[in-house]
Amino acid sequence: MxxxxxxxxxxxxxxxxxxxxxxxxxxxxxxxxxxxxxxxxxxxxxxxxxxxxxxxxxxxxxxxxxxxxxxxxxxxxxxxxxxxxxxxxxxxxxxxxxxxxxxxxxxxxxxxxxxxxxxxxxxxxxxxxxxxxxxxxxxxxxxxxxxxxxxxxxxxxxxxxxxxxxxxxxxxxDNVVPQNLVTSISTTTATVSTPEMAEAEVRKVDKEAKKVTLKHGPIKSLDMPSMTMVFQVKDPALLDKLVAGDKVKISAEQQQGAYVLTGIEKLVAP
Ligand SMILES: [Cu+2]
Structure with a gap:
């Protein structure tokens, strides 16, 4: 004992x-x-x-x-x-x-x-x-x-x-082209309408778990640098039309410690 x-x-x-x-x-x-x-x-x-x-x-x-x-x-x-x-x-x-x-x-x-x-x-x-x-x-x-x-x-x-x-x-x-999202993000900022929104690329959508993995650029509101991480969503409908590879604009905040996605908009290819 x-x-x-x-x-x-x-x-x-x-x-x-x-x-x-x-x-x-x-x-x-x-x-x-x-x-x-x-x-x-x-x-x-x-x-x-x-x-x-x-x-x-x-x-x-x-x-x-x-x-x-x-x-x-x-x-x-x-x-x-x-x-x-x-x-x-x-x-x-x-x-x-x-x-x-x-x-x-x-x-x-x-x-x-x-x-x-x-x-x-x-x-x-x-x-x-x-x-x-x-x-x-x-x-x-x-x-x-x-x-x-x-x-x-x-x-x-x-x-x-x-x-x-x-x-x-x-x-x-040589056939494998490495993605360099961060570079491409910084060159497409002209399309950003709301300065608070960060650009990101969807990596994985898990509606059931209400989670989305995003490779994102700097998020000013969170003082967070570019990285790939998982965000929670309160409403899974937010993820309805998203597929891996989509370029998006996002807003996020920290709620009770968790990183929660509060808005997401698809970027339309030029
Ligand atoms: Cu360990």
Whole structure:
């Protein structure tokens, strides 16, 4: 009994340490509903299809703030299914990126602790649960993965991914045009009628959960820089005519900690 109490208090301390983090990220398996997501080329690869995954890599996440293994090797062009198991008592996540992108994201998580993220290169895994990421490593290089929950990243919950260049793959890569929304946003501001509205691109629509993932430009009212994040909507009708890839103007505010979309307008292509 005494042991149990001790374990409980340890868990309580651990929970306390990352209570903000628990609020900030979705607590449900990443792939609960196969919503349509627009694939976006990242420096570290692109979202993959499960049917193309020839290899599964199991990674466990624990409350000692470590991934095991914390180093994985893949070949350029390989689609890998990463199966995550959270063996701990608190929420953990795995986010793939470059060191710089992960550093920036970690800093944003400290500044905007209630932010929610949902992208194909990340998975949030509840204690005792499993999650997965299917990712195509079509760019060679050294990349990182990390748990960006406040405190976890700082405690060293990071890992390395080495993508070995495949000879002959370089030509195929030229066909992949990386999206650069932020650049395109700043060049189309002339169409903005209301200065308070920010420009964004729809990445994922989840009407049932009343959520929309947007890659947005700076949002002045929230003092928030450009990023991709999940917004809640009070009225799902707001999402009626939206599909992934739509260019939109949005207004948003923070309500009881959550980021809520208050208006959205489609931008008509010139
Ligand atoms: Cu963690």
């Amino acid at each position: 005494k042991t149990l109490t001790t374990i409980k208090s340890i868990a309580a301390v651990a929970l306390l340490a990352c209570s903000t983090a628990t609020l900030s990220h979705t607590d449900k398996p990443h792939s609960s509903k196969p919503a349509v997501v627009k694939k976006e080329q990242q420096a570290w690869g692109i979202a993959g299809d499960a049917k193309d995954a020839k290899r599964t890599i199991a990674i466990s996440m624990s409350d000692n703030m470590r991934f095991s293994p914390d180093k994985i090797d893949v070949k350029q062009g390989e689609t890998v299914k990463i199966v995550l198991t959270n063996t701990g008592k608190v929420l953990h996540e795995l986010v793939i990126g470059t060191k710089k992108v992960l550093d920036d994201h970690a800093a944003q998580m400290v500044k905007f602790p209630n932010m929610e993220h949902d992208e194909p290169h990340m998975a949030h895994v509840s204690p005792g649960k499993k999650g997965e990421i299917v990712w195509t490593f079509n760019r060679p290089g050294e990349f990182d993965f990390a748990c960006l929950i406040a405190g976890h990243y700082q405690a060293g919950m990071v890992g390395k991914i080495s993508v070995v260049a495949a000879p002959g793959k370089a030509a195929a890569l």
